[in-house]
Amino acid sequence: MIELSHIDRHFQVGDQRVKALDDINLHIGAGEYVSIMGPSGSGKSTLLNLIGLLDRPSAGSYRLDGTDVTALSDVEQAQVRNSQIGFVFQMFHLVPRLTAAENVALPLLLAGMTAEARQPLVASALEALGMADRSHHRPEQLSGGQRQRVAIARATVTKPRVLLADEPTGNLDQKAGGDVLAILEGLVDAGITLIMVTHDPAMGGRAQRQLAMRDGRLVSDEQGSPHGDP
Amino acid sequence: MATPSRDVARFAWQALAGYPVRTLLMLIAMAIGVGSVVVLTALGEGARGYVTGEFASLGTNLVVVLPGRTETARLNPGAMFGETPRDLTLGDARALTRSSRVRRVAPLNVGSVTVSHGPRSRDVVMLGSTSDLLPVRHWRMARGSFLPVMASDRAMPVAVIGQTLREELFGAEGALGEWLRIGDRRFRVIGILGSRGRSIGVDTDETIIIPVAAAQQLLNTQSLFRILVEARSREDIEPVRDFVEAAIAERHQGERDVTVITQDAVLSTFDDILGALTLAVGGIAAISLAVAGILIMNVMLVAVSERTAEIGLLKAIGATPRQIVTLILAEASLLSFLGALLGLALGQASALGLRLALPMLPAYPPPWVIAVVVTVAMVTGIVFSVLPARTAARLDPVRALARR
Numbered sequence: 001m002i003e004l005s006h007i008d009r010h011f012q013v014g015d016q017r018v019k020a021l022d023d024i025n026l027h028i029g030a031g032e033y034v035s036i037m038g039p040s041g042s043g044k045s046t047l048l049n050l051i052g053l054l055d056r057p058s059a060g061s062y063r064l065d066g067t068d069v070t071a072l073s074d075v076e077q078a079q080v081r082n083s084q085i086g087f088v089f090q091m092f093h094l095v096p097r098l099t100a101a102e103n104v105a106l107p108l109l110l111a112g113m114t115a116e117a118r119q120p121l122v123a124s125a126l127e128a129l130g131m132a133d134r135s136h137h138r139p140e141q142l143s144g145g146q147r148q149r150v151a152i153a154r155a156t157v158t159k160p161r162v163l164l165a166d167e168p169t170g171n172l173d174q175k176a177g178g179d180v181l182a183i184l185e186g187l188v189d190a191g192i193t194l195i196m197v198t199h200d201p202a203m204g205g206r207a208q209r210q211l212a213m214r215d216g217r218l219v220s221d222e223q224g225s226p227h228g229d230p
Numbered sequence: 231m232a233t234p235s236r237d238v239a240r241f242a243w244q245a246l247a248g249y250p251v252r253t254l255l256m257l258i259a260m261a262i263g264v265g266s267v268v269v270l271t272a273l274g275e276g277a278r279g280y281v282t283g284e285f286a287s288l289g290t291n292l293v294v295v296l297p298g299r300t301e302t303a304r305l306n307p308g309a310m311f312g313e314t315p316r317d318l319t320l321g322d323a324r325a326l327t328r329s330s331r332v333r334r335v336a337p338l339n340v341g342s343v344t345v346s347h348g349p350r351s352r353d354v355v356m357l358g359s360t361s362d363l364l365p366v367r368h369w370r371m372a373r374g375s376f377l378p379v380m381a382s383d384r385a386m387p388v389a390v391i392g393q394t395l396r397e398e399l400f401g402a403e404g405a406l407g408e409w410l411r412i413g414d415r416r417f418r419v420i421g422i423l424g425s426r427g428r429s430i431g432v433d434t435d436e437t438i439i440i441p442v443a444a445a446q447q448l449l450n451t452q453s454l455f456r457i458l459v460e461a462r463s464r465e466d467i468e469p470v471r472d473f474v475e476a477a478i479a480e481r482h483q484g485e486r487d488v489t490v491i492t493q494d495a496v497l498s499t500f501d502d503i504l505g506a507l508t509l510a511v512g513g514i515a516a517i518s519l520a521v522a523g524i525l526i527m528n529v530m531l532v533a534v535s536e537r538t539a540e541i542g543l544l545k546a547i548g549a550t551p552r553q554i555v556t557l558i559l560a561e562a563s564l565l566s567f568l569g570a571l572l573g574l575a576l577g578q579a580s581a582l583g584l585r586l587a588l589p590m591l592p593a594y595p596p597p598w599v600i601a602v603v604v605t606v607a608m609v610t611g612i613v614f615s616v617l618p619a620r621t622a623a624r625l626d627p628v629r630a631l632a633r634r
Contacts, residue, residue: 046628054546054627075550082548093543093631097248107547109237154547 001161001193002028002051007060009046009216020046021057022216028195028209030161033188035207036197043216044197045166051195052085052164053077082111086155088184090167092147094139100150101126101135107158125157126150129183145176152183156192163187165196169203181206233553242560249533256522256529257569260607263519264573265580267603268595270515272581274508276593281504283592285497289366291333292493293470295326295457295478299489316482317453320382320442325481326459329473331466334362337382338456339445345391345438347399347410354395356412356438358445366460369434374406374421377441385444389417393425394435412438413448467492512599516606522569523610530562530618534625541622542630551623558619559612566611570604 009021020043028034036044049055050062053069062070069080094103101122108118126132129149139147148168155163165184169177181203188194198204205224212220246253297318323337339358344351357363364376376390389410396405396419405419423434446452461470471490479486534541541554549557577595584593 049628052546054631075552078545078548078550078553081546087546089543089631091539091631093539093546095540095543097244102244106544109233109241110544110547110549110553112233114234115237158548 001030001065002026003061003063004051005061007050007057007062009043009050009055010058019216021050024060024216024218026211026218026221028193030193031188031191032193033185033208034193034195034211035204035209036195036211036213037199037201037204038213038219040199042213044213046216047213048164048166048195048197051162052087053081082107083158084160084162086158086160086163088148088151088155088163088165088168090170092139092144092151092171094147094150094154096139099136099138100131100142100153103139103150104135104153104157106154111158121157122153125153128156129153143176144172145179148172148176148180149183152180152187156187160192162193162195165194167198168196169198169200177203233556238556238560239564241557242564245537245557245561246565249536252529252533253565256526256565257572259522259525260519260566260569260611261572261576263515263522264570264603264607265576266518267512267515268574268577268599269580269584269593271508271512271599272577272593272595273584273591274504274511275596276584276588276591278501278504278508279592279594280590281500282497285493285500287368288493289368289458289460290493291461291464291467292366293459293461293467293474294491294493295322295459295474296489296491297453297487299487316485316487317451318457318478318488319452319454320446322478322481323454323457324382325477326457326474328477329470331462331470331473332459333462334366334458334460336360336363336366336458336460337442337454338363338458339442339449339451340455341445341449343412343438343448345395345399345410345412347408350399352395352398354392354436354438355433356440356445356448358440358442358449360442362460363439363458366458370424372422372424374419376421377439378420380441382441383443384441385447386441387415387417387444388420388441390421390423390439391419392423392433392435392437394433395438396422412440415444415448417444464494467494508596519603519606519610522607523614526562526565526611527614527617530558530615531621533561534558534618534622537622538625538630541625542627545625545627546631554623555616555619558622559615562611562615562619563608566608567604569611570607573607574600574604 004024004026007021007024008019011018011020024047036047038044046055050057056070061068064080064084069077072080095106104122104125105118108121123132126135129152131146131149131153134142134146139150142150163184168184169180172180184194184196196207204210208224210222210224211218295318320337323335326332326335336359341356342353343356344353359377360382361377361379372393377388378386380386391405399405399410400408405422408419409416410419417440423437425435459470459474461467471492474490475486478488544554581593581595584591
């Protein structure tokens with residue numbers, strides 16, 4: 001469903017041209033569990049942002065479900081992000097003044113859904129992540145693991161087909177990180193396509209498909225052991 | 231992807247409530263701008279209302295005839311010394327009654343005299359006139375009656391006195407029917423004027439009014455100080471003015487040697503001046519509104535950079551640039567609206583305080599000012615937020631999210 005061919009992404013830094021992505025060719029099928037690993041500066045986050053339509057390639061084509069999404073307008077790209085892609089960030093990025101339920105409702109609100117229509121979807125998304133009893137808490141009243149669960153609820157409330165996670169456990173302790181990873185893997189079992197960027201080989205190693213990047217290039221693409229194995 | 235406006239308003243409200251200090255500062259800036267426009271225009275209107283009221287208390291539809299001419303075509307030497315070639319006389323005054331457009335004519339003599347009753351005496355302003363003076367000046371009687379209707383050359387020895395004069399001459403005793411002296415003449419008190427405070431020029435409380443012929447004898451003159459002519463209606467004022475000039479000229483061998491002032495002309499001049507003053511003062515106050523607008527722009531720019539990560543997130547979860555602009559502008563307009571409301575309350579409270587402190591000043595802000603000031607505040611707030619909103623909409627989500 002995700003087809004990248006000959007993708008380049010350059011940045012101009014001073015008078016130097018930096019190649020963040022260099023001729024990336026990648027096909028990811030529906031329901032795949034993919035990890036992207038590599039040292040910092042290898043371009044793994046840039047690749048994730050590009051897949052998430054937060055960034056545009058300098059060259060090459062990106063087809064999502066057969067549609068060339070690089071040709072879409074800003075508004076159309078926003079609609080694709082809203083309905084088909086979910087993001088999970090290292091920093092959680094919850095809006096601090098809103099409650100957990102209001103944070104989860106944001107994508108639906110932006111999609112123009114009424115409060116009455118949003119309410120059951122928000123409730124079931126929070127329920128699925130075991131956060132139903134925290135729905136009226138603000139982020140500052142929640143632990144890191146709970147915040148990330150609210151963020152995952154927000155990412156999944158629109159029932160996207162692709163979930164993009166950028167170091168989702170980077171700000172969590174081991175226990176909470178393990179819980180969050182288990183939740184994400186549970187979503188894969190339910191059929192979602194998960195692409196996760198991490199610098200932690202132990203975490204990346206759990207994915208079925210493991211990509212490694214260095215200096216903007218894909219250097220390896222391995223089918224690993226299926227997750228769930230301890 | 232149109233977000234329901236209720237949700238936009240709610241989001242904007244939460245954004246404002248989430249940063250109380252910033253919100254409060256902007257509300258105060260907006261409120262001061264709006265409030266100062268309201269209170270300063272109220273002050274201007276009050277001044278205008280005060281002057282207009284004072285003029286109206288002189289009488290309505292008045293045409294005043296003064297001896298002498300201030301702008302003669304031909305310079306006459308007498309005018310230089312305040313002398314006039316020909317006096318205004320009672321005959322002139324009588325001649326002015328011969329027009330259907332004239333309702334009343336009150337000849338007027340003014341002099342400073344000493345009035346005494348028994349051992350008590352008092353220096354006051356004496357007015358000599360006819361029965362028409364009372365309705366022309368819109369005075370009312372407290373007790374007794376005004377000068378009787380009679381031929382204006384009859385020097386009947388009767389007098390109408392003001393409240394203060396009555397107290398000072400008669401104290402607690404009844405004054406009606408009593409005699410008092412002016413110079414070597416005796417007058418019987420037939421009425422007491424109702425108190426109405428000061429109206430321009432004359433303090434009715436400290437006045438004595440006697441028939442004009444008697445006043446002329448006391449002052450030893452044939453001439454009049456003024457003739458007050460009341461036209462039947464507002465439309466009659468100009469024709470009456472022309473009639474007066476023609477009638478007097480005919481009696482004065484063709485000399486146009488009187489000055490005719492219409493109250494309207496004087497009033498409208500004052501009205502224009504004070505109206506312009508209100509506008510000027512309001513305009514100066516409006517500068518503070520513009521300052522408030524610029525402050526809103528600055529604070530919204532800070533707000534946008536403070537909330538960079540949030541805006542990046544909104545983009546990541548599918549907000550279009552237009553939705554970002556809508557959210558920021560909704561925040562600004564809500565802020566401006568609340569600020570304007572607060573400012574109106576502030577302005578109205580100050581105007582009320584002003585009215586309590588200066589009761590003679592009807593300091594009400596004109597209704598159009600309220601409509602204009604709220605509109606201007608909203609427009610200012612929104613216009614000055616367009617730049618911050620566009621900045622937010624153009625934010626690169628990748629970089630916005632990378633920031634802490």
